[in-house]
Every structure is written in structure tokens, then in C-alpha cells.
Amino acid sequence: MHLTKTQVSALKKTGVNCSDSLREKISYSSDASLLKKPADIVFWPKEKKEVTKLVKACYENDVPITPRGAGTGLAGGAVPTGVVIDLSRLNDVHVLPEEKKAIVEPGAILFDINHHAEQHRLWFPVIPSSEKVCTIGGMISTNAVGLRAVKYGRTSDWVQELTVINGKGEIVKLSGNKAKDFCGTEGTLGIIIEAVLNLTEKKEEESLTLKACPSIDEVIKTVLEEKDKASFLEYICPLSSQLAGLQETHHLMIGYQDTSGEITSPEKIKELTTLRESLGPLRASAGYTLIEDPWVPEEGLKKVLNWLMQNKIPTVAHIGCGILHPRFSEENKNLVPKLHALVMSVNGLASGEHGYGIKKVKYVPDEFKQKLKKLKEEYDPKGIMNPGKIISVTRYSKSSPLDDCVQCGLCKTCPVYLTELNESIGSRGRAILFNDMDDLEAFYSCTLCKSCDQVCPTGLKLSEKILEKRKRLVKQGKETQANRKMIENVRRYGNPFGEPGTEVKDWYCC
Amino acid sequence: MGLLTKLLSGKGKTAYYPGCLTKFALPEVQQDYEKILKRIGVKFIEVPEFYCCGSPVLNAGYKQDFEELRQKQVQAMKEYNVETVLFSCPSCYNMFKTYYPEFQPKLILQEVLNKLEEHEKEFEPKGKITFHDPCHLGRYSGEYDLPRQLLSKLGYEIVEMRDSKENSMCCGAGGGLRSNYPEKSKKVGRMRIGQALETKAETLTTSCPMCYLHLKESAEGTGLKVVETSQVILNALD
Numbered sequence: 001m002h003l004t005k006t007q008v009s010a011l012k013k014t015g016v017n018c019s020d021s022l023r024e025k026i027s028y029s030s031d032a033s034l035l036k037k038p039a040d041i042v043f044w045p046k047e048k049k050e051v052t053k054l055v056k057a058c059y060e061n062d063v064p065i066t067p068r069g070a071g072t073g074l075a076g077g078a079v080p081t082g083v084v085i086d087l088s089r090l091n092d093v094h095v096l097p098e099e100k101k102a103i104v105e106p107g108a109i110l111f112d113i114n115h116h117a118e119q120h121r122l123w124f125p126v127i128p129s130s131e132k133v134c135t136i137g138g139m140i141s142t143n144a145v146g147l148r149a150v151k152y153g154r155t156s157d158w159v160q161e162l163t164v165i166n167g168k169g170e171i172v173k174l175s176g177n178k179a180k181d182f183c184g185t186e187g188t189l190g191i192i193i194e195a196v197l198n199l200t201e202k203k204e205e206e207s208l209t210l211k212a213c214p215s216i217d218e219v220i221k222t223v224l225e226e227k228d229k230a231s232f233l234e235y236i237c238p239l240s241s242q243l244a245g246l247q248e249t250h251h252l253m254i255g256y257q258d259t260s261g262e263i264t265s266p267e268k269i270k271e272l273t274t275l276r277e278s279l280g281p282l283r284a285s286a287g288y289t290l291i292e293d294p295w296v297p298e299e300g301l302k303k304v305l306n307w308l309m310q311n312k313i314p315t316v317a318h319i320g321c322g323i324l325h326p327r328f329s330e331e332n333k334n335l336v337p338k339l340h341a342l343v344m345s346v347n348g349l350a351s352g353e354h355g356y357g358i359k360k361v362k363y364v365p366d367e368f369k370q371k372l373k374k375l376k377e378e379y380d381p382k383g384i385m386n387p388g389k390i391i392s393v394t395r396y397s398k399s400s401p402l403d404d405c406v407q408c409g410l411c412k413t414c415p416v417y418l419t420e421l422n423e424s425i426g427s428r429g430r431a432i433l434f435n436d437m438d439d440l441e442a443f444y445s446c447t448l449c450k451s452c453d454q455v456c457p458t459g460l461k462l463s464e465k466i467l468e469k470r471k472r473l474v475k476q477g478k479e480t481q482a483n484r485k486m487i488e489n490v491r492r493y494g495n496p497f498g499e500p501g502t503e504v505k506d507w508y509c510c
Numbered sequence: 511m512g513l514l515t516k517l518l519s520g521k522g523k524t525a526y527y528p529g530c531l532t533k534f535a536l537p538e539v540q541q542d543y544e545k546i547l548k549r550i551g552v553k554f555i556e557v558p559e560f561y562c563c564g565s566p567v568l569n570a571g572y573k574q575d576f577e578e579l580r581q582k583q584v585q586a587m588k589e590y591n592v593e594t595v596l597f598s599c600p601s602c603y604n605m606f607k608t609y610y611p612e613f614q615p616k617l618i619l620q621e622v623l624n625k626l627e628e629h630e631k632e633f634e635p636k637g638k639i640t641f642h643d644p645c646h647l648g649r650y651s652g653e654y655d656l657p658r659q660l661l662s663k664l665g666y667e668i669v670e671m672r673d674s675k676e677n678s679m680c681c682g683a684g685g686g687l688r689s690n691y692p693e694k695s696k697k698v699g700r701m702r703i704g705q706a707l708e709t710k711a712e713t714l715t716t717s718c719p720m721c722y723l724h725l726k727e728s729a730e731g732t733g734l735k736v737v738e739t740s741q742v743i744l745n746a747l748d
Binding site (some may be wrong): 416470471490494500506508 | 673677682684695720
């Protein structure tokens with residue numbers, strides 16, 4: 001939709017920092033779902049009361065809102081409809097060690113929350129693989145699950161209280177079941193402005209067992225035996241095992257917070273958990289780029305795992321809690337609906353942890369849909385909160401990412417992103433803008449530090465791409481003022497500063 | 511001077527290349543590295559015709575200019591019979607390693623460590639220190655252990671920042687950020703200093719002129735001491 005002039009001016013009158021330039025519209029158009037739609041306006045509130053002001057203005061002017069954390073969701077929950085409220089600058093963390101609690105704002109990054117908590121030997125134990133970049137607001141909205149779900153459950157199990165702005169712009173405090181019900185609603189009811197989280201003593205694995213299982217029956221038997229003792233319980237199918245350099249059979253990787261596992265050397269434990277983490281990228285680079293996340297109850301596991309194996313779909317699973325991660329390739333993606341039909345037939349769910357967003361709208365269970373619709377009448381009567389997600393469908397186009405980029409957002413450890421907190425002036429934004437825009441600020445506000453290259457799961461060398469882009473910009477005569485001065489000195493004196501003895505004012509270097 | 515150096519260079523063949531920023535903005539650091547080289551008995555020359563290694567030129571996207579600059583550099587060094595080039599600046603080191611196959615690049619830090627390992631001298635224990643990995647030394651050149659081994663050999667206890675080694679946080683000055691967008695650059699610098707303060711170390715050291723200048727400025731008023739690694743080495747050797 002396009003906003004009218006009256007709507008735009010009403011929203012801008014709130015005074016909240018915003019941009020409706022093409023650069024922001026594009027860099028905020030997508031998330032890790034690879035679906036896209038340009039944002040109408042992007043807002044960056046820094047204070048809670050700014051969020052209230054904004055939502056009120058949207059309510060009064062019938063403007064749809066898409067709340068956004070790190071934009072690392074895989075189901076498309078953060079793909080814009082209307083205006084985007086980027087909550088990443090609302091990121092205070094306050095740990096109360098005596099009460100084992102943390103009071104956090106929605107934009108706080110999980111890693112930062114745990115960094116603070118660890119000073120008191122505490123942690124928020126639900127830790128997904130995007131921990132270094134994902135925000136707690138996003139985790140609550142998708143009710144995220146982590147590696148240790150078998151022991152610690154999911155985000156909702158650790159949320160004590162939520163303060164949210166509902167779709168009418170009112171502040172609502174939620175606790176108990178009301179807070180739990182808000183988890184996993186993907187921004188369709190309101191915007192979280194504060195959460196009280198429960199923390200627990202930090203405990204890492206002291207031992208680990210890697211067990212090869214000749215059959216799925218053996219896998220399930222072991223899962224049932226170990227489930228209550230393990231802190232993580234991961235399944236690796238024969239095909240994935242082979243990709244990881246293990247024997248081509250079923251494997252279970254079982255972590256223990258005591259010494260009951262077979263392997264106790266910290267180095268070996270690290271090596272094996274790293275191997276487990278590498279299975280996503282490994283399968284992606286072998287062509288299996290499309291990840292699914294069904295939840296399957298214990299009694300259905302055998303049937304679903306067998307089907308996946310017969311169809312040669314490489315699968316890993318947080319099997320202790322029934323969440324499977326099969327990966328499909330472009331050639332066999334026609335099997336995805338068949339998988340979901342099978343999952344439904346054993347009373348499973350199409351999404352166990354990534355949420356329904358846009359991608360899985362057609363698989364949302366009726367019961368959840370009805371419950372959400374009812375909650376929406378109460379929280380968001382005008383339906384302005386993240387429309388087009390979970391319970392309704394809107395059309396989106398497919399993102400055409402740069403080379404191997406999957407827009408996962410793990411590269412948002414970019415130092416310039418972390419200080420600016422604006423997608424368009426950071427690593428992933430640059431990747432999204434790469435083919436569409438020649439924006440000098442986006443491409444010259446990079447320190448070429450390679451932190452993005454370091455973490456990229458698909459091995460994309462974004463820093464080299466940025467250099468390529470800069471060469472192209474120079475060729476087209478697009479130069480920054482500082483660079484022009486630098487290059488004039490180089491041409492004249494052979495160095496960027498001028499004659500020897502010149503006082504150095506601008507630090508052109510590296 | 512020129513003639514004398516040329517005559518001596520027949521035997522020398524090893525040059526110290528300080529790099530632009532050290533030469534222009536940090537002459538005291540250049541002197542310190544020269545002192546260190548003398549202390550460890552490394553003979554070197556300095557090629558009087560000084561050209562930039564080309565890092566800012568290439569990183570800003572001026573490919574053609576870089577090629578011309580490279581030619582001039584190679585010619586100047588060849589004239590002095592240079593085979594090995596010693597570096598204190600990791601960015602220049604990385605440029606030579608990648609784009610100047612004519613020469614053998616060496617890090618002065620490595621030379622110092624080699625020397626220290628030859629002798630069994632024990633250094634008295636000193637306080638806590640934190641090391642900031644320059645991107646061009648770490649992620650570009652893979653040298654994470656070198657500075658740490660050196661510092662601990664000299665008696666320091668290294669305390670790591672939240673983000674270090676492979677996952678280190680850039681100081682915020684490189685890639686042209688400092689010259690193009692100084693305000694953004696300073697914000698990154700302050701965030702990095704925040705990480706250093708968390709370690710409770712009194713001193714941060716780094717071995718890159720750009721990181722050093724930028725972090726020193728970013729640490730103003732925080733009480734954190736920022737020193738170039740050359741100073742740490744000299745203090746310990748004295």
C-alpha cells in the first residue's frame with residue numbers, strides 16, 4: 001500500500017527518528033525469509049514513549065505497522081506491510097542478580113543479555129544459533145527455541161512479564177498465561193516495550209556422547225532413555241552424517257551438564273558442537289538451501305524420519321523436543337507440502353520454532369488461528385498490527401540476494417551496524433542494496449574489517465564485494481570528498497598526506 | 511644520504527617500511543621500532559623514495575592509481591636491492607603480502623618473538639594488559655597468537671575483551687571510515703573502548719598505527735591507557 005500525504009505527515013509529526021528514503025525502504029524490505037516488500041517508512045524509536053506515540057498515530061490514521069527486531073526470522077514475520085518500527089535502539093538490559101531476573105527492552109541482543117547475566121554466573125538459557133544478533137523481542141515474538149530446548153524449553157517458559165503497546169496505542173502489562181499467550185504471536189497483537197525474564201545458573205556441558213545408531217528404532221529408544229538427563233539431544237541423519245565426514249548412519253549427539261557422557265575433553269566437546277553447528281551451512285552449500293522446522297510428537301517421529309530418509313532429505317533435529325530441520329533443494333522442494341501433510345497426519349505442527357509469518361500461513365492450525373483472531377479483537381481491533389502474517393495473506397515478491405547471501409543476518413556483528421543500528425549502514429543492508437543502489441554512504445561506511453566474512457555461513461566474502469562495488473563507483477566518477485582529496489595527494493606526492501612534515505588532519509589509511 | 515644508502519644497500523637488502531601513517535603522524539613510533547630492530551640486532555635500510563603501500567588507494571576503489579603506485583614502489587625498492595621488507599604496520603604488511611610478490615614481507619613483532627625465544631631470559635611478571643587485534647593482523651593475516659605470545663613472554667598477563675581474535679571488533683577507523691565518516695568511526699571506537707574497560711586491564715595495547723591513534727583518542731577521559739606495542743616491548747627490554 002502507499003500511504004497518503006496526510007498519513008505520512010501525521011506519522012512524521014510524532015518526531016520519532018525516521019526515514020522514507022529509497023535506501024531505507026529497500027534495506028528494510030526483507031529478512032531471512034528472502035521474501036520482500038519495500039517499507040513505507042522506517043522508524044527508530046529510542047524511548048518507550050516514542051513507540052506509544054507512533055502506534056497511537058498509526059491507529060488514528062489507519063496505518064499498518066510491522067515491528068522489527070534483528071530481522072533474522074525465517075518465516076517472514078518482519079517483512080514490511082506499511083511502516084516498519086525498528087526496535088533495535090530500544091536495547092537496555094538490567095540484570096537483578098538477587099532475584100535471578102533481567103529487565104530488558106525488546107531490541108536487546110540475546111548475547112548482550114547473557115554477557116551481562118554471566119557477570120553473575122547467570123544466563124537466559126534459551127539460545128538459538130543466531131544468539132549474537134537476534135533480539136529478545138524477536139525471540140519472544142516467534143517464541144524461539146534453542147539448542148538446549150530438551151532441558152530448558154522455549155522462550156515463553158522464561159518470560160515472567162511483558163509490557164506491550166497494543167494496536168490502539170495503549171500500554172498493557174501482561175503476566176502469567178496472558179504473557180505466555182503473547183509469545184509467538186509475531187507482532188500481530190502489539191509491540192513489546194519491556195520484558196521481565198527469568199534467569200538461571202549458567203551451566204555448560206561437561207560431557208558429551210556421540211552415538212551411532214543403526215536404525216531409527218535405536219534412535220528413538222536412546223532418545224527416550226536420555227531425554228531427562230541430557231541438556232541437548234541432537235539427531236543427525238545418515239546423509240547429513242556423511243556430509244559432516246561421519247560414518248553414513250544415524251547419529252545422536254547428547255550433551256550432559258555432568259560427567260555422564262563419554263567425551264569429557266573440552267576441546268573435543270567444542271569440536272563436536274561446532275560440527276553440529278556447521279551442518280546448516282554444510283547442507284546449504286551442498287544445494288539444500290530450504291530449511292523447514294516441523295514439530296513432530298514422539299509417536300510420529302519414526303514415520304516422519306523414515307519418510308525423510310527414503311526421500312533423501314538431509315535432516316538434523318532437536319530431537320529431544322521433537323523439532324526437525326530437514327533441508328530441501330530447489331529440485332525437491334515439491335516434497336515440502338507432502339512433508340507437511342505427513343506431519344499433520346501424525347498430529348504435528350508445520351512450524352516448531354521459526355514461526356508461521358508469511359511462509360507457513362497455509363499450515364497454521366485452526367485452533368491457533370481462532371485463538372489469535374479472538375485476541376486480535378481485544379488487542380488490535382483495527383487490524384493494523386503486522387497484517388498479512390499468520391492469519392491473513394498478502395502478496396510479497398521474492399528477494400534476489402547477492403550471490404550466495406541467504407540474508408540470515410548473522411553478519412550483523414558488523415561494528416558499524418552495531419553502533420548505527422540502521423540496516424542500510426551495515427553488512428546485511430549492503431548485501432541487500434548491492435545490486436539495486438549506488439549509495440556512497442552505504443558502501444563507504446564499511447571498515448572492511450571482515451567480521452561479516454568471518455561469520456557468513458555460506459562463505460560469501462562480502463568485504464571483497466564491497467571493494468568491487470567501490471571500484472565500480474570510482475569508475476563511474478562517484479567519489480567521496482575525502483577520497484578525492486586523498487587520491488589527489490597520492491597522485492601528486494605518492495602518499496595520501498602530502499609533503500613530508502605535513503600535519504596529519506585526515507587519517508586516510510588502511 | 512641517498513648515495514651512501516645506495517652503496518650500503520648492496521649488502522643490506524632488508525628494508526624497514528614504516529608506512530604513511532606512522533611516518534607522518536607517529537614519528538616517535540617509527541623511532542621506537544627502529545630502536546627495537548637495533549636492539550635485536552637486525553640490520554636494515556630505509557628506502558628514501560617513500561611511496562604509500564596503496565592500501566587507502568585500493569580500498570577506496572582507485573584500481574588504476576594503485577597499479578601506478580605499486581610500480582613506483584617496486585622500482586624504488588629494487589633500486590636499493592631490497593629483498594626483505596620489515597613492517598610495523600599490519601595493513602602495509604598485508605598489502606605487500608598480497609600485492610607485492612617481488613618482496614618477502616616480515617612482521618617486526620615476529621622478529622622480536624624469534625629473538626626472545628632464542629634466549630631463555632625470563633621477564634619479571636607485569637600487570638594485566640588487553641590486546642586489540644588489528645583487522646589486518648588478525649582476520650587478514652591470521653596472526654592471533656603472535657602478539658599474545660610476545661606479550662606473555664614479556665611478562666604480561668593478557669586479559670581478553672568480549673570480542674577478540676577471529677571475532678575481534680574493529681577499532682572503527684579502517685576502510686576509509688575515519689576519513690569519510692569520522693562521527694561513525696568515533697562511535698565504533700568508543701564501543702571498542704567500552705569492551706576494553708570491561709576487562710579491568712589498565713592498559714590496552716595494539717600494533718597498528720591506525721588502531722592506536724583511533725583507540726587512544728576514543729579512550730580519552732576514560733582512564734584507560736592505550737599504548738602502541740612497540741612501547742610495551744621497549745619498556746620490557748629496558
